[in-house]
Amino acid sequence: MSDAIHLPALRRGVTYRSVDALRLANGAEISQVNSGLIRRDLLRGTAAERPPVRRMIAICREAGARFRSATLPLCEGIQQSPEDFLSQVAATGGLPRTLIRAGMERVAKVLDDMEQILAGLSRGLDPAVIDDGIGQQAGIPVSYHPTTEVLSVVLPSNSPGVNALWLPAIALRTAVAIKPGRDDPWTPWRIIQALLAAGCPAELLSFYPTDHEGSHALLRTAGRSLLFGDAAVAKRYARDPRVEIHGPGHSKVLIGADHADRWRDHLDLLVKSVAANSGRSCINASAIVTHAHADVLAHALAERLGSMRPRDLDDPAADLAGFSNAAAAELIDAAITAGLAEPGAADISATYRAGPRLVVHRGRSYLLPTVIRCTSFDHPLARKEYPFPYCAVVELPQAGMLGRLGPTLVVSALSDDPVWRRQLLASPLIQRLNLGAMATSHVQWDQPHEGNLFEFLYHRRAVQVAA
Amino acid sequence: MSASPDPVAAAASRLDEHLREMVDWHFSPATGSPFWLDWARTAGWDPRTDIRTAADLSRFPLFDDDLLRDLPNEVWIPKAYAGRPFFVFETGGTTGMPKQRLSWTDHLHDYTEFSSTLDDAAFPPGSHWLMAGPTGPRRLRLAIEHLAQLRGGSCYFLDLDPRWVKRCIAAGDFAQAEAYKYHVVDQAITILRHRRNIRCLFTTPKILEAMAERTSLPGLGIAGVFCGGTSMTPQTVRFLAEEVLEGVARFVPTYGNTLMGLACSLPLTAANGWSVIYHAPQPRAILRVVDPADPARTVDHGAWGRVELTTLTREFFMPRLLERDEARRTPPSSRFPWDGVADVRPFGAQSGKIIEGVY
Numbered sequence: 057m058s059d060a061i062h063l064p065a066l067r068r069g070v071t072y073r074s075v076d077a078l079r080l081a082n083g084a085e086i087s088q089v090n091s092g093l094i095r096r097d098l099l100r101g102t103a104a105e106r107p108p109v110r111r112m113i114a115i116c117r118e119a120g121a122r123f124r125s126a127t128l129p130l131c132e133g134i135q136q137s138p139e140d141f142l143s144q145v146a147a148t149g150g151l152p153r154t155l156i157r158a159g160m161e162r163v164a165k166v167l168d169d170m171e172q173i174l175a176g177l178s179r180g181l182d183p184a185v186i187d188d189g190i191g192q193q194a195g196i197p198v199s200y201h202p203t204t205e206v207l208s209v210v211l212p213s214n215s216p217g218v219n220a221l222w223l224p225a226i227a228l229r230t231a232v233a234i235k236p237g238r239d240d241p242w243t244p245w246r247i248i249q250a251l252l253a254a255g256c257p258a259e260l261l262s263f264y265p266t267d268h269e270g271s272h273a274l275l276r277t278a279g280r281s282l283l284f285g286d287a288a289v290a291k292r293y294a295r296d297p298r299v300e301i302h303g304p305g306h307s308k309v310l311i312g313a314d315h316a317d318r319w320r321d322h323l324d325l326l327v328k329s330v331a332a333n334s335g336r337s338c339i340n341a342s343a344i345v346t347h348a349h350a351d352v353l354a355h356a357l358a359e360r361l362g363s364m365r366p367r368d369l370d371d372p373a374a375d376l377a378g379f380s381n382a383a384a385a386e387l388i389d390a391a392i393t394a395g396l397a398e399p400g401a402a403d404i405s406a407t408y409r410a411g412p413r414l415v416v417h418r419g420r421s422y423l424l425p426t427v428i429r430c431t432s433f434d435h436p437l438a439r440k441e442y443p444f445p446y447c448a449v450v451e452l453p454q455a456g457m458l459g460r461l462g463p464t465l466v467v468s469a470l471s472d473d474p475v476w477r478r479q480l481l482a483s484p485l486i487q488r489l490n491l492g493a494m495a496t497s498h499v500q501w502d503q504p505h506e507g508n509l510f511e512f513l514y515h516r517r518a519v520q521v522a523a
Numbered sequence: 524m525s526a527s528p529d530p531v532a533a534a535a536s537r538l539d540e541h542l543r544e545m546v547d548w549h550f551s552p553a554t555g556s557p558f559w560l561d562w563a564r565t566a567g568w569d570p571r572t573d574i575r576t577a578a579d580l581s582r583f584p585l586f587d588d589d590l591l592r593d594l595p596n597e598v599w600i601p602k603a604y605a606g607r608p609f610f611v612f613e614t615g616g617t618t619g620m621p622k623q624r625l626s627w628t629d630h631l632h633d634y635t636e637f638s639s640t641l642d643d644a645a646f647p648p649g650s651h652w653l654m655a656g657p658t659g660p661r662r663l664r665l666a667i668e669h670l671a672q673l674r675g676g677s678c679y680f681l682d683l684d685p686r687w688v689k690r691c692i693a694a695g696d697f698a699q700a701e702a703y704k705y706h707v708v709d710q711a712i713t714i715l716r717h718r719r720n721i722r723c724l725f726t727t728p729k730i731l732e733a734m735a736e737r738t739s740l741p742g743l744g745i746a747g748v749f750c751g752g753t754s755m756t757p758q759t760v761r762f763l764a765e766e767v768l769e770g771v772a773r774f775v776p777t778y779g780n781t782l783m784g785l786a787c788s789l790p791l792t793a794a795n796g797w798s799v800i801y802h803a804p805q806p807r808a809i810l811r812v813v814d815p816a817d818p819a820r821t822v823d824h825g826a827w828g829r830v831e832l833t834t835l836t837r838e839f840f841m842p843r844l845l846e847r848d849e850a851r852r853t854p855p856s857s858r859f860p861w862d863g864v865a866d867v868r869p870f871g872a873q874s875g876k877i878i879e880g881v882y
Contacts, residue, residue, distance in 0.1 A: 075797050076758035090759045092732035096766060099736055276701075292695070 069258020082147035091273035104259035109183035118254035120167030128249040152374030159216030166220040176502020177510035199519035204279025212284040213237030214336040305338030305465030311346040312471025332497040334377035335445035342441040350451035361425035362408035366417035378420035385421035395437040530860035541806035549840040583842040591622040612662040633784035645747030645773030649675040650722035681710040727752035741771040757797040802859035812852035
């Protein structure tokens with residue numbers, strides 16, 4: 057069946073089959089559009105009908121149900137059931153179906169709960185204010201104007217769940233232009249089909265499978281963009297205020313002095329922080345910094361993670377994702393090995409696995425979970441982030457942790473010390489702060505994530521109305 | 524020699540005859556250049572007797588085009604041209620010394636031949652041209668003007684320095700590169716708006732796209748666009764023809780450079796997937812698609828390989844230069860009864876990043 061699949065582009069709701077196409081790992085083809093086409097579409101301006109926010113919220117809710125369980129159009133003459141979707145994402149992305157299903161549910165839940173999510177992002181703003189551009193909030197006159205007609209989104213391939221981040225834009229009456237990740241075009245495509253089926257105006261939805269030049273066209277032409285990428289990509293757009301960058305997270309668990317002796321109580325939390333979603337997310341912890349007991353903690357964590365191993369993608373127990381690009385896995389493995397050659401780091405996981413870190417299962421490359429005990433935060437391996445369950449364990453006195461933190465997407469701080477908590481709350485380096493026993497991967501969607509999407513898409517202006 | 528009824532055989536025969544004539548010219552002490560005469564003295568074989576057909580060209584080693592940068596220009600002057608002032612045309616040179624080719628009339632000859640392939644409906648005789656492509660020490664600057672005048676029109680110009688754009692991109696200064704592109708496009712549109720009798724345009728794909736983002740080119744009277752400078756995927760070609768030129772103005776992509784001349788393309792159609800198939804200006808140049816691992820071997824029709832160029836004019840002899848491009852080898856066509864190269868793209872485009880910029 058997959059031989060006949062050709063995922064087209066979508067230009068403001070109109071399908072467009074490109075002459076250039078890319079063949080995916082499962083034999084399906086996907087159109088590849090050129091950068092000029094994207095720029096031309098974005099520059100055209102739009103007269104799209106934009107239903108009120110409350111209507112868009114209802115559309116999202118309906119789309120969530122359809123995304124989760126309906127059979128939806130895939131391409132000309134071919135439909136996609138939820139089971140087809142799971143198989144397709146697994147085949148091209150190397151993700152076990154269990155993890156895909158979890159990501160699928162995350163997306164559906166965000167669509168279900170859009171009303172609460174918008175309320176959280178806008179601090180309870182009446183949706184009618186967004187429709188009308190003017191109204192009141194807490195008795196104060198407010199006026200908001202959109203910052204862009206179109207939000208472009210350059211997606212990664214690490215997990216279906218990452219798509220949840222751009223969904224509020226639709227409810228906020230903003231058109232989206234999606235560049236899918238190479239290994240997972242299926243999720244954004246299915247979301248778009250679910251939205252269309254639920255009644256979303258087609259002109260609000262564009263889907264541009266393209267190359268780096270096409271991504272650049274999206275980022276430079278759209279008024280606002282979300283960019284997912286590695287450090288090098290992030291650096292290129294770091295000074296562009298129109299681009300919200302989702303680069304490496306460098307998320308961490310910090311264990312304070314008052315909880316360091318109780319580290320065993322938190323072992324489940326640590327495992328989840330490092331290995332949820334197979335460690336593929338920016339909200340996975342890539343470092344655990346503890347006030348004490350780093351050695352024994354590293355061993356216990358490595359032992360627990362050592363149970364993760366490659367399994368068939370449809371195995372209900374599968375929890376480790378493979379690499380669709382074997383060369384990438386080899387490069388990461390080599391980089392870790394090279395880092396270990398520098399004194400001050402030990403691969404604790406090596407004690408708990410029988411063979412090498414890089415293994416092949418059913419023709420696909422996997423990197424086994426890896427816990428590195430670093431004697432210093434200055435060791436190169438202490439600040440690495442890789443798309444598999446990888447974590448450095450470092451021991452630092454609590455008083456010195458904040459000073460060595462560096463930019464961090466998520467901090468889970470295990471401490472009841474009110475003074476230290478205040479210091480963490482005051483830190484500008486932390487984007488998401490979990491206070492208490494909560495894994496770094498725990499996400500409440502009414503909280504901003506690397507920036508508040510409502511504030512990114514709407515600007516508050518001063519408004520004064522004569523009596 | 525009797526003419527063959529088979530156009531492919533006839534073209535091959537004509538090529539072999541031209542090849543023998545050119546080899547004789549360049550390796551004869553009375554007419555040849557110092558470089559090739561010196562080379563022959565140490566080669567251990569005599570090209571004048573040993574090169575009989577195009578297949579024999581593999582006796583030459585691959586040409587090192589660094590020689591066009593490192594050696595004095597005088598070594599390339601055929602004795603027959605000694606004492607005649609020459610044109611110097613450059614390629615490369617984004618940093619450091621560019622490669623240079625000398626020319627007397629080759630550039631005019633190439634574009635005279637090319638003119639005969641243009642459709643008068645799209646490039647009306649007597650109409651004016653705008654050259655919105657690389658200028659400076661490039662043959663295009665003079666060649667496009669020659670083409671316009673040959674067809675009874677005049678040519679308007681603007682300045683475009685692709686080396687600066689490439690430097691900006693290499694330095695990561697994309698804003699500067701964009702600003703420069705805007706500056707170029709601004710000039711081009713200004714001329715088109717104020718000189719409404721321009722019907723023909725030469726430009727690069729990126730400049731063409733950028734112009735059409737700001738105006739309707741058919742709306743300004745453009746009937747034909749002759750495009751070159753960078754590779755174009757079939758999708759880009761389709762987009763340029765269908766959307767940028769609105770399916771109204773004719774789009775004529777070409778593949779050429781200072782060292783070869785100009786390869787024409789077969790007419791573009793949706794039926795052949797918007798694939799651009801170029802044919803070298805044989806017998807003055809030969810394009811071969813070769814196995815990158817064994818450049819002596821020509822790949823099969825339909826297969827991908829690296830493009831190898833041989834130039835055979837009285838002014839310039841250059842056997843077996845491996846171009847920085849790869850392409851698919853295509854069979855002879857009725858219009859051009861010799862092999863073509865299709866879907867040209869930078870060599871290694873699938874494995875590494877190559878800067879192309881606006882040029």
